[in-house]
Amino acid sequence: MDKMQADTTTDADAPKRARGRPRKTLDERDDGNRRQALLSAAAKLFRRQGFDGTSTRDIATAAGMQSGSPFYHFKSKDALLYAVMEAGMFSAIERQAKALQGKAPPANAADAMRRLIKAHFEVLLGPGNDFVPVMLYEHRALSAAERAKLAQLQVRYEAVWTPVLQALHDNGQLQAPVKLSRLLILGALNWTVQWFDRRKGASVDELTDAALLLFLRAD
């Protein structure tokens, strides 16, 4: 709580590998966890206040650091934003793959669709999932090169939808053209970030049901 307070815990069982300058507290210290703290703080603040509305000082404070310290971990504020977005895409891609594999493969195209939609909502609306929303709403702040790198990951993510939509189109459950369907559907899902409130109204499951009813004809 109080960073000024002296460390009163005993030093007897301090980790043996501790050497060099003394540590200020006993909790997590080493490796990349300071970097991770910066990433999480940045994601949360970028989402709430926007990239431009968040200063690197804000982020440093939220991570318990001084104003110049984030630049020890990240070359620039921009690099921090990119790292947040990339982490978001990796988590989305991973979650998507798990949803499709699961314990059993999808029973049919509609089942695959349900899994994709639900996984998408979870990554977007789940508690503490600020990384993907930041990616959706702040990509204008990226440089052209970073935007291009990220676009590759997005293509990978969106490509998974295509065969599922194609199968649904083939069996008549989806009427609109596959490509425009994908764009419109993902838009509907992504926009939920703007209005969905986990604390009230529908649940993610109800949302998933509604989306399926809206987009697909019964089989």
Next chain:
Amino acid sequence: MDKMQADTTTDADAPKRARGRPRKTLDERDDGNRRQALLSAAAKLFRRQGFDGTSTRDIATAAGMQSGSPFYHFKSKDALLYAVMEAGMFSAIERQAKALQGKAPPANAADAMRRLIKAHFEVLLGPGNDFVPVMLYEHRALSAAERAKLAQLQVRYEAVWTPVLQALHDNGQLQAPVKLSRLLILGALNWTVQWFDRRKGASVDELTDAALLLFLRAD
């Protein structure tokens, strides 16, 4: 082109009501058209670079003014943003009403839906229509009071969709719950701002057709 160049046109037929300090050029000068120029410039720049990414100096330059001059027309940068958004909502509401009235009233619920969707796309994707996109993507920059005022206009706009969706639900063309349908559908439409390119790919009419096929069952 060159602001330094002396005005070489003759003064003989200058407007008689010209008095007081001399004008620098002969073109539009009086009333609110400077204010309008600021609004248009701001809308364009806010959309392209974001609210925080656009300085009041940028806007002044784009409107052919000096750095301090926008504040003669608007109390603050924030007030300028709000004015852009309000103008966007007014134009959307007006266009929506015209679409539903038209020369003839809608033939049925699906026809009304088509008109609503197309009007929405036109306001969103039409050439030079930067006001509504700015409203969609920069409302985080508003104060709470301004956001609340704007929300009233948005409620008015969205309320028009409800009876249409209800009718479609009643006749079986729409399966998902009306309220969630409205939110998901408007999300799908709003998101087109992110990917739609008037210069290539589908037209607004094709987009409208695809949306109808996606959301509604044939009657």
Next chain:
DNA sequence: CCTACCGATCGGTAGG
């Protein structure tokens, strides 16, 4: 609407 300017904030860095 322009000129000249102020105060504040911000990203980033050197040097330890």
Next chain:
DNA sequence: CCTACCGATCGGTAGG
């Protein structure tokens, strides 16, 4: 990772 700091930019204002 902290301290101390720089240079630049920015919203806004006074006074005309």
